[in-house]
Amino acid sequence: MITSELPVLQDSSNESGATDGVGLSMNMSEMSEESEVKGKKKRGRPGKQPLTSNKKPRKSPTDKTTSVARGRGKANGVAQHNGDGGDPVTLFEVVKLGKSAMQSVVDEWIESYKQDRDLALLDLINFFIQCSGCKGTVRIEMFRNMQNAEIIRKMTEEFDEDSGDYPLTMPGPMWKKFRYNFCEFISVLIRQCQYSIIYDEYMMDTVISLLTGLSDSQVRAFRHTSTLAAMKLMTALVNVALNLSIHQDNTQRQYEAERNKIAGKRANEKLELLLQKRKELQENQDEIENMMNSIFKGIFVHRYRDAIAEIRAICIEEIGVWMKMYSDAFLNDSYLKYVGWTLHDRQGEVRLKCLKALQNLYTNRELFPKLELFTNRFKDRIVSMTLDKEYDVAVEAIRLVTLILQGSEDALSNEDCENVYHLVYSAHRPVAVAAGEFLHRKLFSRHDPQAEEALAKRRGRSSPNGNLIRMLVLFFLESELHEHAAYLVDSLWESSQELLKDWECMTELLLEEPVQGEEMLSDRQESALIELTVCTIRQAAEAHPPVGRGTGKRVLTAKERKTQIDDKNKLTEHFIMALPMLLSKYQADSEKVANLLQIPQFFDLDVYSAGRMEKHLDGLLKQIRLVVEKHIETDVLEACSKTYSILCSEEYTIMNRVDIARSQLIDEMTDRFAHSVEELLQEAEEADDDDIYNVLSTLKRLTAFHNAHDLTRWDLFGNCYRLLKAGIEQGSMPEQIAVQALQCSHYSILWQLVKITEGVPSKKETAARPARRQRLASSIDEVISHKSVALPQAFMLLCDLLMIFSHQLISGGREGLQPLVFNPDGTLQNELLNFVLDHVFIDQDDESQSMEGDEEDEANKIEALHKRRNLLAAFCKLIIYDIVDMPAAADIFKHYMKYYNDYGDIIKETLSKTRQTDKILCAKTLILSLQQLFNELLQDQGPNLDRTSSHVSGIKELARRFALTFGLDQIKTREAVATLHKDGIEFAFKFQNPRGPEFPPLNLAFLEVLSEFSSKLIRQDKKTVHSYLEKFMSESMSERREDVWLPLISYRNSLLTGGDEDHMSVTSGSSSKTGSVRSKKGRPPLHKKRIEEESSVEGSWMMRNDTLQTPGALQTPQLTSTVLRENRPAEHMPDPDSEPGSENDYMLLCFIPQMQMSWLGQQKMEEVNRKDRTGMNYIKSRSNQGVRQTVRGLMEDDAEPIFEDVMMSSRGQLEDMNEEFEDTMVIDLPPSRNRRERAELRPDFFDSAAMIEDESVSLSGQESLQIT
DSSP states (O other): OOOTTOOSSSOTTOOSSOOOOOOOOSOOOOOOHHHHHHTOOOOOOTTSSOOOSOOOOOOOGGGOTTOHHHHTTEETTEEOOOTTOOSOOSHHHHHHHOOSOHHHHHHHHHHHHHHOHHHHHHHHHHHHHHHTTOOOOOOHHHHHHSOHHHHHHHHHTTSOTTOOOOTTTOOSHHHHHHHHHHHHHHHHHHHHHTTTGGGSSSHHHHHHHHHHHHHTOSOHHHHHHHHHHHHHHHHHHHHHHHHHHHHHHHHHHHHHHHHTSOTTTOOHHHHHHHHHHHHHHHHHHHHHHHHHHHHIIIIIHHHTTOSSHHHHHHHHHHHHHHHHHTHHHHOSHHHHHHHHHHTTBSSHHHHHHHHHHHHHHHTSGGGHHHHHHHHHHHHHHHHHGGGOSSHHHHHHHHHHHHHHHHHOGGGSOHHHHHHHHGGGGOSSHHHHHHHHHHHIIIIISOSOHHHHHHHHHHTTOSOTTHHHHHHHHHHHHHHTOGGGHHHHHHHHTTTSHHHHTOHHHHHHHHHSOOOTTOOOOOHHHHHHHHHHHHHHHHHHHHOSOOTTSSSSOOOOOHHHHHHHHHHHHHHHHHHHHHHHHHHHHHTTOHHHHHHHTTGGGGSOTHHHHHTTOHHHHHHHHHHHHHHHHHOOOHHHHHHHHHHHHHHTOTTSTTHHHHHHHHHHHHHHHHHHHHHHHHHHHHHGGGOOHHHHHHHHHHHHHHHHHHHHSOOGGGOHHHHHHHHHHHHHHHSOSOHHHHHHHHHHHHHHHHHHHHHHHHSOOOHHHHHHHHHHHHHHHHHHHHHHHHTOTTHHHHHHHHHHHHHHTSGGGGTTTOGGGGGGOOOOOHHHHHHHHHHHHHHTSOOHHHHHHHSSSSOOOHHHHHHHHHHHHHHHHHHHHHHHTTSSOGGGGHHHHTTTTTTHHHHHHHHHHHHHHHHHHOHHHHHHHHHHHHHHHHHHHHHHHOSSOOTTSHHHHHHHHHHHHHHHTTOSOTTTTHHHHHHHHHHHHHHHTSSOOTTOTTSOOTTTTHHHHHGGGGGGSOHHHHHHHHHHHHHHOOHHHHHOOSGGGHHHHHHHHHHHTTSSOGGGSTTTOTTOHHHHHHHTTTOGGGHHHHHHHHHHHHHHHHHHHHHHOOOOSOOOOOOOOHHHHHHSOGGGSOOTTSOTTOTTTTOOOOOOOGGGOOHHHHHHHHHHHHHHHHHHHHHHHHHTTHHHHHHHHTOOOOOOOOBOGGGGOSTTHHHHHHHHHHOOOOOSSOOOOHHHHHHHHSOOTTOGGGOOOOTTOOHHHHTTSOOO
C-alpha cells in the first residue's frame, strides 16, 4: 500500500515502467456533516484483506422476498422476462432503453444491495456480461462456488458464433445511446455509493476483480466492454478522490485554525472530532487509492497497448480526463509517458485521442510548468504529426502546436514553425485553416493594438494594419507559391478576417508614397499585394473556398449571407473610386493590370446608379480602353473583354453607357484591322514587320473580344478567311496570324450557330452557314497538312468544330439544322489519326529534340505532356461520340501498355465508353489493335517469331489487360467475346505458309495471344469456338507436336479447359484445395469424385506453373484463428509468389498435355497428387473437431505492442518501452490469468474422448466466426 506521503505512483528514476501506485495529495475538501454521518460504517483497512476470486458462501438469500432485484423479475439470480413484452426486467434492458432516470436506476440497485448484496452484485455481474453481447447468465451457484476465470470461460462458450457484433460496436442511434447510458450508469453508481458502499471491501473488490478478469480475456467483446467500464469506473473514482482531497484540505485548515487559538477559546472536543474526521478521510483516501491502483495496474497498463484500436483509444481518452481533473496526482511524467508513447500508434483514431487529451491540458496555462519536460521530449513527434496521413489527426496536431505556441513561444524553434507554415497551402481545407490559425498567432496578431493605432495616426495612415499586410506580402513571396494566393487567403480567412478585409490599408500601400519610417514596396511586393487583394475580394464576394479546396459550394446560412452582402457593398463602394486610380498607375504593367481587371466582376453594379457614381464608371471605361490600346497580351485582353461583358449585363441600368463605349472601341479596331489586312495582302511577300505587327495586334484584340462578345455584325470572318487563304496559297503568312485568324473565324461561326439555335432562322441563313463552316474546316485541314507550328491549335479547333457540328446537333427536335451537320470523311479521319500518332505517341528522346533548347526543366516537360494529353483527349472524344469511326481507336488502344503512365487513364476511359456504345464493335477494335501489333512484330522479326521475346510477352500482356476489361459478367459480354475469338481465328489462319501445308500458317502464333481471352468464354461458347477452330484445321495439324505448333495446342487446351467440368469456375477456385474442402458440405454425394478431380486438376496446374510461371487461381481467404492456422496442413498454405485477387486469377488459360511431360515431370505430378490426397484425408479427420474449436474462434492472439520500430528511436524510448512491458506489478487483485485461461480453453486434440463424431461439421462452419 502506498501511504499518503508518497505523491506519485513510483520513483521518478524509474521513468519507463508501469506505475506502482496512485498517490493522492493530502488536501481534501470538507464534506457535509450529514453525508459524513450517513457514511459512517465499519470499514476494513486498505490491504487488510486481499481480494481473490474465491467467494465465500453467503447467507442464503431465498428468504429475502423484498429484494428489488427480485422485484424486477430476478429469481435465484436469473433474469426473468415478461412474456407479454412489458417493462424491462434486467439491468441491461433498463440501461439499454434509457427510459428511466439513471439516478433512480442506481438508487434501486443500492436498495437491492442493502437487502441482499450477493443478489445485487449478481445482477451487476450479469449486467456487464450482457453488455458484452453474451447470451449466457451467471447463476447464484456459479457466483458463490466458481472462480472468475471459470465463470468467464463458461460465459465465453455462450457467445453467438455467427456474429461478432456486440452492443458497443453495433450501428444505429439506439446502440449509440446505449454506450452513453452505460458510461453514465457507472459514473452515477460510484457517485451514489461514494459515502459508504464503496468502502465495504466487497462491492468494489468484486466488481474490479471481475472487470480485470474480463479485460484479460481473449474475447474482444469482453475485453472492450470491461475496459470501457473500468476506465469510466476509474474516472468516477478520480472524481471521488478529488472531492476527498478538497474536503481533507478544508478539515486540515479548520484543525490548524482551532489549534492556534488561545487556550481559553480552544475547543478540545472539536479538535478531537477534526482529528477523527481527518483520520477517517485518510482511511477513505487509502482505500480509493488502492482501488485506482488496482484498476490502473491491472487493466490500464495492459489495455493501452491492446491489439484493438478502440480499446487503446478508450484508455488514452480517460487518462487525459484524469490528468486534467486531478492534475496534482496524475499530471506528471509517470502518466504522461503513456500518452507520449501512444502518439506513435499506427491507428489514426488512437493518435487523435492522444492529441485531444493533450489539447485539454495545454489549454490551461497554469499546467504548462508540469508539461515542460513532456513538451521537450515529445515536441518533435507532435510537430511531425502535422503531416499525418489522417487529415483529422493532422488538424488536431496543428491545433496542439498552436496551443503550445500560445503557452510558450520559446518552446517551438523556427524550424518547427516553418514545418507548419507551408500547410496553409494544403488542398485539405481543415488542415489549411488550422495552419492559418497558427500563422496568425505567430505573425499577424498585434501585440499592442493601441500603440500601433497611435503610430499609424502619427504617420497619417487610416489603418494600423500596414506592417501586418507588409508581413503577409513578405510571407507570400518567401513561400514561392505565387499561383496559390487564393489558398493562402482562404487559410487565413477565419482567423485574420479583419486584416484581410482592410482594403483601405491595401490601397494606401499601393497608391500613396511611403511616409517617414516606411520602406517603399518593391515591384514584386506590389504585384504580390495586388494578387492578394484580388483574392481577398473574391473570397468576400463569393463566400466559398477556392477551386480544389472543398467538396463544392454549400448553402450559406442567413448570417453568412448577410455578411457576404455587407462585404460586397463595402468593397464595391471602395474600389469604384480606387480602381480607376490603380489602373492609371499600373496600366503599363500587364501582370498587375490583368489582376486588377478581375475586381469589377465582384462588384454590386447597382451601386453605380444608386450612388450616382457614373463619373467613376466613365473613369473605369476610359482606363480599360487605354489598357486595350497598350497591351496585346492574351490574359490582359481577355480580362478587359470579360470586364466589358460583365458591365454590359442587361439587368443593370449602366448597360447602355457601357455598350456605347464598347461599340466605339470595336468600331475603331475593326476599321484598323480591315485597313491593315488590305495593306498586308497588297504587299504580300514584301510586307515589313510593322505591317505584320499591325495585323497581329489588332487581330489579337478582336479575337479576345470575340470570345466573350457577339461581333457578327462586324463580319470578321471575311477578312480572317482572306488571311488564311493567302497564307495557304502563298505559304508566307506568319504562323501567329494564322492561329489568331483560325481562332477568330471559329468564334464567328460559333456565334452564328448561337443565333440560329436561339432564334428561328430563315432557310437562306441556314443554308449560308455550312459554306463558312466548310471553308474554315478546309483551312484548318490545310494548316495541318502544311505541318506548321500552329498544328496543335488547328487540331484542337478542328476537333471542336467536328464535335459541335456532329450528328447530335439535330437531336432534341432540331431537324431543321440538318444542313449544318458536318461528318468527316475517311481522308479527314486518317489525317486526324496520323496527327495524333505523330504528335502524341512520341518517345522521350523525340520529345526532348522537339522542345526548344537542349535542357528543359521539369515544368516545361509537364506542360508539354499536358498539351499532348489534351490532343489525345480531343481525338478520343470524337471516337466516343461516334464522329470518327471506332476502328480508328485500334491505333490508340495498342499503345495502352507502352504509354500507360502518360495516357493510360484516357485510353482506359475511351475503351469503357466505346464498349458502352457497341460491345461487339469494341471487341473487334480490340482484336484489331492486337493484330496490328502482331503484324508490326512480323515485319520486324520475320515469320519465325521468338515467342519468348519481350515483344511477344508485351502483346500477350496487353491482351490480358484487354481481357480484364470485360469484367466478371460473362453473359453480358458473351457475344462480344465470341466475335473476338472468331476474328482472331480467322486472322491466325488467314495466310498459309508458302512452304507447304506441313508448315504452320504465318499468323498461327497469334493464337497464343488469343488464348488470353479464353477465360471470358462460357462453357457452351468454348465448345462452339473450338468447333469453329477445327474448321480451319486439317487432320495433320491436330497431330503435330513440334514447338512451332505449340500456340495451336495451347489455344485448343484453353478452349477445352472447363468445357466438361464445372469446378474450374472462378467461384470454386480449382487451385485452392481449401476451397474444395469447404464446397463439399452442401454436396456429400460428390465427395470422393471431387477429391479425385481436384487431385488431377492440381497436378496439371502445378505442371503449368512450372512451365508458364503464371499466378494461380484465386486463393480461398485464410482464416486468422490460431487453431485453424496451426492445424492447417502445409499443402494448404498460399504460394508466397502468387498475388491473391490479381488480374491473372480469373481462369486457367491452358494446360500442357500429359504426353508432353518428361519422365521427371510425371514423377513430380504423382508426388503432388499423393500429397494432395493425404492432405484431404487429414483435413477430413480434423474437421470432426469443429465443435471443439468454436470457442477458439472467439479468441485472439496476445496483443503485441502497437508501435512502429521507428517510433522509439529517440531519447531512449525503446528502452523505456521494453522496461514497461516487462514490469510485473504486485497489486491486491489476482494476477493476470491470461496464459492459464488460454491453456484451459485450448481443446485437447489428442484426447479421444474429446473427439465429436459429426460429419456435418467442417472447416466451412468455422469460416463464419468473427476473428479480430
